[in-house]
Amino acid sequence: MSMDVAAVTREIARRGHALIPSFVTGEELKRATAGIEEYFPDPETTADGTLDVGAFKHAVPFPFAANALNRLVLDPRVVEVAERLLGTRDILLTSSFVQAKYGTAYGDTKDQALHNDTWAVNSLLPPRTDGVYQRLFGIVYLTDVTVDTAPTYVAGRAGDLGVPLITADRKATYGKDAYPDLYARERPVEAPKGSLLLFTGDLVHRGSAYRGRHGRRLAVFFNLHSAAARWTGKHLWAMLPASPGWPDFCDLMAELSPGQRQLLGFPVPGDPYWTADTLGRLADLYPGIDTAPYTAALRERG
Incomplete structure (x- = not known):
């Protein structure tokens, strides 16, 4: 599982995000997938096909029962990217959770509005997006992600798009009516299982609904901040x-x-x-x- 940490860091600094295919592979990927399936079983492999998907919690917080999942959140390569990007070795895990989205046969999921995450877990101060005050977010996809299986949509960094981090109505979200150009620019992040998407808090992005009738999208979410941003909440x-x-x-x-x-x-x-x-x-x-x-x-x- 090689990863060019320096190149990934440069890409994130330049465009706010980077996709790392094959972040987790082989037996490690199998163990991580088995771990997340403990929370989110596959209804299509049950004996009678009547598994109640609605009974599952669709977000489970760290630490997880399977260390194969816990290790993804604490991966040294991600830590090094965070240290290089933020310019400090004093990095903290802000939060982490696992989540599933299921096909429409088991209930509808929703499209999110485009938003940035600079305000997430931080409501005391105006966010900064430079140096030690940045936030680094990550999503590890443990199933293949296509346009039909709830991809993350990315529009670009707020500064590059010319939009504020906090809008006039005090929100970090951008509705279609007020910001139609953002939705015209967004692109889905399609990725094979085992991929990692890393992005900064000022990236304008959104989660999308699961369009396919069957299947699941399984993912591990996490984010990091520096101890210098001591007002940033952490679990x-x-x-x-x-x-x-x-x-x-x-x-x-x-x-x-x-x-x-x-x-x-x-x-x-x-x-x-x-x-x-x-x-x-x-x-x-x-x-x-x-x-x-x-x-x-x-x-x-x-």
């Missing part, structure tokens, strides 16, 4: 050891690098939080975790 990823999914989550935490754990709010090696006591309790909490980077930084600190 808390706390999971109690008594939680049903704790053992798998515990395994994930043990395998992550310090930089990946930082996305979830872990203090970096060298942070004053780390003491001999907290490191000892960390090892108890996550058996198998490598505390060496934290221990070495503690020794250097004195």
